[in-house]
Amino acid sequence: MGTLYIVATPIGNLEDLSPRAIRVLGEVGLVAAEDTRRTKKLLSYFNINTPLTSYFDHNKLKKIDTILSALSGDDVAVVSDSGMPTISDPGYQLVVAALESGYEVRPIPGPSALLAALSVSGLPTDAFVYLGFLPRKSSERQRMLADNSAEERTLVFFESPHRLQDSLVDIEIELGNRPIAVARELTKMHEEMFRGDVRSAQQYFNSSVRGEITLVVGGCPKELVAKWTNVQVLQSLEIATRSGKTLSEASKEVAKKSGWLRKDVYSLGLQD
Numbered sequence: 001m002g003t004l005y006i007v008a009t010p011i012g013n014l015e016d017l018s019p020r021a022i023r024v025l026g027e028v029g030l031v032a033a034e035d036t037r038r039t040k041k042l043l044s045y046f047n048i049n050t051p052l053t054s055y056f057d058h059n060k061l062k063k064i065d066t067i068l069s070a071l072s073g074d075d076v077a078v079v080s081d082s083g084m085p086t087i088s089d090p091g092y093q094l095v096v097a098a099l100e101s102g103y104e105v106r107p108i109p110g111p112s113a114l115l116a117a118l119s120v121s122g123l124p125t126d127a128f129v130y131l132g133f134l135p136r137k138s139s140e141r142q143r144m145l146a147d148n149s150a151e152e153r154t155l156v157f158f159e160s161p162h163r164l165q166d167s168l169v170d171i172e173i174e175l176g177n178r179p180i181a182v183a184r185e186l187t188k189m190h191e192e193m194f195r196g197d198v199r200s201a202q203q204y205f206n207s208s209v210r211g212e213i214t215l216v217v218g219g220c221p222k223e224l225v226a227k228w229t230n231v232q233v234l235q236s237l238e239i240a241t242r243s244g245k246t247l248s249e250a251s252k253e254v255a256k257k258s259g260w261l262r263k264d265v266y267s268l269g270l271q272d
Contacts, residue, residue, distance in 0.1 A: 001071065001072065001102070001103055001104075002029070002070070002071040002072065002073065002074045002075040002076060002103065003071075003075045003076075003103065003104045003105070003106055004067075004071060004075075004076050004077075004078065004094070004095070004098045004103055004104070004105045004106070005024050005028060005075065005076070005077040005078065005105075005106055005107075005108050006077075006078050006084070006085050006086060006091065006095065006105065006106070006107045006108065007021050007024060007025060007077045007078065007079050007085065007108040007110075008021065008083060008084040008085070008107075008108060008109055008110030008111050008112065009021070009039075009042060009079050009080065009081075009082055009083065009110070009111065010042075010082060010110075010111050010187065011082040011083050011111045011112070011113045011116065011186055011187055011212075012082070012185065012186060012187035012188035012191070013187040013188065014042070014045055016110065016111045016187060017042070017046070017110065017111075018108070018109075018110050020108055021108050021110055022046050022048070024075075024077055024108055025043060025046070025048050025050060025077055025079075026046075026048045026050060027075065028050060028074065028075040028076055028077045029050070029051070029070060029073070029074030029075060029076065030050065030051055030052075030053060030067070030070045030074065030076045030077070031043070031050050031051070031052050031053070031076070031077045031078075031079060032052075032053050032054075032055040032063070032067050032076060032077070032078045032079070032094070033052055033053070033054060033055065033078075033079050033080075034054075034055065034056045034079070034080045034081045034085075034089060034090075035054075035056070035081050036052045036053070036054050038081055039052060039079055040052060042079075050077075053066065053067070053070075055067065055078065055090070055091075055094065056089075056090060057089070057090045060090040060093055060094070061093075064093065064094055064097045067094060067098075068097060068098065068101055068103075071098065071101075071103050077108075078091050078094060082111070082113070082212075083111055083112050083113050083114075084107075084109070084110070084111070084112045087112070087114065087130075088132045088133060088158060111187070113158070113183070113186055113212065113214050114130055114156055114158075114214065116183070116186050116187070116214075117156065117181065117183035117186060117193075117214035117216050118154070118156055118216055120181075120183075120193060121154075121181035121183070121193075121195070121216040122179075122181060122195050123154050123179060123181060123216055123217075123218050124153075124154050124218075124219070125154065127153040127154070128153050128154040128155070128156055129148065129151055129153050129154070129155050129156070130156045130157075131144065131148065131155060131156070131157050132157070132158060133157070133158045133159065133160075134157050134158070134159050134163070134167050134215075136163065138166060138170055141166075141167060141170050142170050142173060142174050145170060145171060145173075145174035145175055146174045146232065146235070148175075149174055149175055149220060149232065150220050150228065150257060150258070150259075151219055151220055152219040152220050152222060153219045154216060154217065154218060154219050155175075155215075155216070155217040155218075155219065156214065156215070156216050156217075157214070157215045157217070158212075158213065158214055158215075159213045159214075159215055160213065161184075161208075161209040161210050161211055161212075161213055162208075162209075164182075164205055164209050164213055165202065165205060165206065165209075167215070168180075168198055168201050168202045168205065169202065171198050171215075171217060172198045172199060172202070175198070175217065175220075176198075177197050177198050177199045178197065178198055178217055178218045179195075179196070179197055179217070179218035180194075180195075180196065180197060180198050180201050180215065180216065180217050180218065181193065181194065181195045181215075181216040182194040182201055182204075182205065182213065182214075182215055182216075183213070183214040183215075183216070184209065184211045184212070184213055185210075185211035185212060186212070186214065188211070190211065192211075198217075228257075228258035228259060228260065230268060232258065233254055233258055233260060233265055233268055234268065234269070234272055236250075236253075236254045236257065236258065237250050237251070237254055237265065237268075237269050237272070240253050240254060241269075247266060247269050247270070248266065250269070251263075251265040251266040251269060
């Protein structure tokens with residue numbers, strides 16, 4: 001039985017591909033790639049001729065059986081467009097399927113835009129929350145941000161360049177003018193790292209932006225954690241009661257997160 005290797009690839013600079021990753025990519029019987037054209041260029045650069053098969057979001061369910069079949073006779077490596085597979089890409093389902101089928105799964109760690117941006121952000125790194133890509137629609141984006149507005153740990157997001165300005169506006173609306181680091185094109189020729197606050201970031205990125213973006217946002221200051229607004233409390237109450245909880249149960253749950261007294265949450269719920 002083969003082993004499934006989860007192989008990190010460069011997020012920009014090809015020199016970041018580790019010697020171990022190069023060896024594994026050359027030794028396995030098959031490389032499952034998010035973008036075979038992009039991965040073919042990477043493999044060619046290192047004179048690796050391993051066969052490729054596509055594995056991306058729209059064909060993941062069809063390809064899982066193919067990859068598991070290949071594992072029955074040889075090792076297989078999984079790579080994404082860049083960085084560590086399974087982080088905000090479809091590799092997760094393949095890992096689950098391989099484990100359930102009895103195959104061994106091993107990581108070949110390496111480049112990660114998430115960790116690279118966080119490490120040089122100048123914001124606390126001892127505890128953080130990664131929330132993936134921000135939603136495309138402003139209403140959904142604001143809802144996600146509002147749900148995490150009381151989070152004290154550093155927040156990390158991915159965002160596309162053409163939505164950066166709108167997302168910075170939504171971040172200020174829901175989280176306030178917090179410290180922020182905006183990482184653009186990490187490890188590439190035009191790498192850029194902005195550090196400041198959300199409002200100054202809006203002014204700095206006030207024109208079209210290109211490249212891959214990682215946002216690192218400071219967590220909620222401790223003195224503000226207990227200061228949920230009436231609207232936030234009511235929204236959380238609505239979500240909790242909609243899931244089947246009684247007002248009393250919902251009030252207890254919301255009180256733990258909001259810093260409000262349970263009786264005050266319950267009283268506000270009765271008024272709504």
